[in-house]
Each structure stands twice: as C-alpha cells, then as structure tokens.
Amino acid sequence: MSENVVVIYSGGMDSFTVLHKALQEGKTVHALSFDYGQRHKKELDYAARVCAQLGVAHKVVDISAINSIVGGSALTSDIEVPEGHYEEPTMQTTVVPNRNMILLSLAVGYAVSLEAEKVYYGAHSGDHAIYPDCRPEFVQKMNEVCGIANYTPVEIVTPYLHASKDAILTDGLAMKLDYSQTWTCYNGREKACGQCGACQERLEAFAANQCTDPLAYENH
Structure with missing residues (x-):
C-alpha cells in the first residue's frame, strides 16, 4: 500500500506543485485546506476543483474564529492589500500572526488520525524575508516538536524550502502542470490584480x- 500523507493545500501555485509532487511520488494524498477568515475564498474554490478532478480526498476546515485573536493582517482584516514586491517592508502587513504554526499543528493532528507520518507544505526561499514561519529554522524546530508531540512522530516535509518561486514553477512545468488551475492574487476579484x-x-x-x-x- 502507498504511504498516506497530508498536504496543506491552499489552492495557490506552491501548494499545487507540492500536491502533484506528492502524487507523483506515489503517495496517497489527503489534501487539507483552511478557511482562516482570509479576504476571499477563491483559492479554496480552486483547491476544491483540483481535488475533485484528481480524485484526491479533500477537507476544508473553518478556523476563521481565530481572527478574534490573531487579526491585524491585510489578508484577514479591513486593511488595504499593499502593492509592490515581496521584499518591500510594506508586505509585512500580509503576515497572519502564527498562521503556519497553527495550520501545521492541525495538519499534524489530522495526520496522526490517518496514521500518516508526513505533512507537506509549500514554504520556499522567496517567503523567507517576510514570513518567519516559512524559514528553515522554523521548519527545523517544528520538526523537532512534531517528532515528540504524539506517540507517533510526524515529519514536516518542505520540498521547496530552499528553492525560489522560479524553481518551483520550473519543476511544475516539467510535470506538465496547468497553472490556470491555481489562484495566487491577494485580491479576490474576477481577474488577478497583477x-x-x-x-x-x-x-x-x-x-x-x-x-x-x-x-x-x-x-495585462
């Protein structure tokens, strides 16, 4: 039997590539998406369609109640989404406090219930400057904790932790992935803002x- 794994799947480019990478490795994937009260749900709609097409088990978990205690981000609160490059200081307003620690904790709990030993998520080097919970030291510490938090250790797998967005796309194109099935824009309008x-x-x-x-x- 193939190995059960959980993939945190937002519906964006990175997690879309991670999802397919796990499938190509022969894993039995359980995709897990989160409604954390983000500004729009378009990514979740894309995620649901992809999983339905692939026949991948998919759960969407509503954790939007956390916004009463971890608000203050342009992705969840009534704060204007900044324009510009990720490296600009204004992009720090898109940080949702402790988001990945919360999501990973829930995903690890799900993995334990499935008797799965791995949780995949799509952190990459382009996120390191702005998002502390996408950095190698965070992944290392989370792996240490997840190794002792339950009777069965769960490994956090980040295939693209040291890869750029360019490299992730290169890998996905080599897998012949269709990126029209993904949504990345922070705004939820009909077209991506660019x-x-x-x-x-x-x-x-x-x-x-x-x-x-x-x-x-x-x-465009």
Whole structure:
C-alpha cells in the first residue's frame, strides 16, 4: 500500500506543485485546506476543483474564529492589500500572526488520525524575508516538536524550502502542470490584480521560465 500523507493545500501555485509532487511520488494524498477568515475564498474554490478532478480526498476546515485573536493582517482584516514586491517592508502587513504554526499543528493532528507520518507544505526561499514561519529554522524546530508531540512522530516535509518561486514553477512545468488551475492574487476579484506582491512574484516566475501565465490579469 502507498504511504498516506497530508498536504496543506491552499489552492495557490506552491501548494499545487507540492500536491502533484506528492502524487507523483506515489503517495496517497489527503489534501487539507483552511478557511482562516482570509479576504476571499477563491483559492479554496480552486483547491476544491483540483481535488475533485484528481480524485484526491479533500477537507476544508473553518478556523476563521481565530481572527478574534490573531487579526491585524491585510489578508484577514479591513486593511488595504499593499502593492509592490515581496521584499518591500510594506508586505509585512500580509503576515497572519502564527498562521503556519497553527495550520501545521492541525495538519499534524489530522495526520496522526490517518496514521500518516508526513505533512507537506509549500514554504520556499522567496517567503523567507517576510514570513518567519516559512524559514528553515522554523521548519527545523517544528520538526523537532512534531517528532515528540504524539506517540507517533510526524515529519514536516518542505520540498521547496530552499528553492525560489522560479524553481518551483520550473519543476511544475516539467510535470506538465496547468497553472490556470491555481489562484495566487491577494485580491479576490474576477481577474488577478497583477500588482500585489503575490501576483508580482508569480509573474516574475513565469517570465524567468520564458512562458506566459495562463491566468487572466487586470491591465495585462
């Protein structure tokens, strides 16, 4: 029998690639998405469609109540989404306090209930500057904790921890993945804005791979 794993799947580019990577490794994937009160639910809609097409088990967990204690982010509160590159200080307003620690803790609990020994998530090097809970030292410490938090240790797997967004896309294109099935933009309008940090990093990755993003953008 193939190995059961949990994949934290937002519906964005990175987790989409991680999901397919786990499937190509022959894993039995249990995709786990979270409604944490984010500004829009488009990513979750994309995630649900992809899992339905692939026949992958998919749970969406509503944890939006946490916003009463961890608000203050442009992704969850009534704060304007900043435009510009990820490296700009204004992008720190998109940090949701302790988000990945919370999501990983829940995913590890789910993994234990499934008798799965691994949880995959899509942290990458492009996130290191802004998001502390995507950095190698965070993953290392979470792995240490998850090794002792239950009777059965669970490993946090981050296939792209030291890879750039460009490299993730390169890997996904080699797997012939269709990135029109993903949503990255921080805004939830009909088309991606092309101006927020998430859009800019995505567009840069496609340009670096000398191909065109199949997603529709405003003013592009």
